[in-house]
Amino acid sequence: MNLRELSGLLYRMKIVNQELTAIFEKETGFSLTRYQLLQFLNEQGRCTQNQVQNELKIDSAAVTRHLKILEEKQFVTRERNKDNNREIFVSLTPKAQADLASCASKHASSEETLGINLTEEEEAQLLTLLMKLVP
Incomplete structure (x- = not known):
């Protein structure tokens, strides 16, 4: 991966982090x-x-x-x-x-996944990759 591709990947991760964090905070209050x-x-x-x-x-x-x-x-x-x-x-x-x-109960009874539309397998793969980057 060249430097431009790396910076693009890191920037995309930054944007995803900002957006999902904002959604999490809005939905949970924490x-x-x-x-x-x-x-x-x-x-x-x-x-x-x-x-x-x-x-x-x-x-x-x-x-x-x-x-x-x-x-x-x-x-x-x-x-x-x-x-x-x-x-x-x-x-x-x-x-x-x-x-x-209460927060966990609301989340469990909700159809919402905070906007994360991944299968369980994709979630596991993503977590594995992220843990590889930052153990």
Whole structure:
């Protein structure tokens, strides 16, 4: 693939990302990053802010910013580790658990796939290719 083809591919991926992210946020009411953050906490339970950062592959300032917004909306609680004052534990609130369950339920009962018209096989292939690009 020459440089022009590569830039075209990357640009197309950027456009797809922007459009699908906007649709996701409109349909769910969650930003994609915050949804991923909440799902991680829902699956893992209480964990450190550093664990969240490592899972989402974003910098500490971004994690802090997202957590502050989620805390203001009463979706998460943060508490300093009494044994290590530099470490912060993050937990999901019952409100967040209920909102995530409601969001999943609405999606499951809907015919909509957020505008993604792929077969299950195509979805699996796409995920495999994307994981190959960024493990």
